[in-house]
Amino acid sequence: MSTDDFSFALPPFKPADALVQLKRSLRDLRTLSERGDGYELKGSKVMELAAGDSTIEAKLARRPSRQVPEWDRFTLASSTEVRKFTDEVKKRLARWTEEDR
Template sequence: MTTDDSGFAPPPFKPADALVQLKRGLRDLRALAERGDGFELKGARVIELAAGEAAIDAKLARRPSRQVPEWDRFTLASSADVRKFSDEVKKRLARWTEEER
């Protein structure tokens, strides 16, 4: 029996609820400060988030910059996408911290 035949479907993705959870997780990283619809690292904007009807639109800076940063754009349309985005944020934070040393 495959998982498709099991009759179980994942719960529908609710972008507004997922955004609340994502923001909570990002606040827990402590290095980031929430400002409006995004997060900053030492005063530099590094994340911008917006919930749409079907997905969360996210932008993650390639490098922290007090100027206008270069953004990588992500569309988070499932819980798996949100987890991958959170993992990517953690990787970049670790890299940025290491580069500061």
């Protein structure tokens, strides 16, 4: 038996399930408030999330703003992309709270 006989397929990406996990991870950060389909930081909308048939569509503010923020858009189609997005959220939160001081 050769090593080519073994193939490991990742489980199919389920956007609705991944969105539940992502929201749980965001709640664990404790600095964001969930409002409808989005999240706020100190009253400023900083993120919007929506699950589609095969992806999660995410918008992340470049900076918190009480007006309409400038958005960076992300299409998350795998668990790896969801983890990278979560890491990006953490980086921005750290930067925003540092800038607030």
